[in-house]
Amino acid sequence: MSAGDISLAASTAGSDVIEVVYHSRTHGNVDATVSSGHFALWFPGDELINxxxxxxxxxxxYRDGSTNTSRLAL
Structure with missing residues (x-):
């Protein structure tokens, strides 16, 4: 990791999505910002390089309280 590296993921999310969490090896749980059918998460380092x-x-x-693991293709 060099100074200034950042991992970033952003995309659309259904209107029923209220939370997106990435489980980082280095930083623990990274909570995305979720708003208006979109999400974005970011944290220091190059963990998402591949x-x-x-x-x-x-x-x-989801809004009903259910959860699911989804694979994002970035």
């Missing part, structure tokens, strides 16, 4: 080829798992919470 996410474009391998994807990344996030935990999604």
């Amino acid at each position: 996410a474009s080829s391998h994807g990344v798992d996030v935990e999604v919470t």
Whole structure:
């Protein structure tokens, strides 16, 4: 990791999505900002460097309280 590296994921989310959490090896749980059908999360480091080829798992919470693990292709 070099100074200034940042991991970032952003995309659309259904209107029933209220929370998106990435379980980082380095930083623990990273809570995304979720608003108006979109989400974004970011944290220091290059942990998501291979996410474009391998994807990344996030935990999604829905308005009804249910959760699901989804694989994002970045």
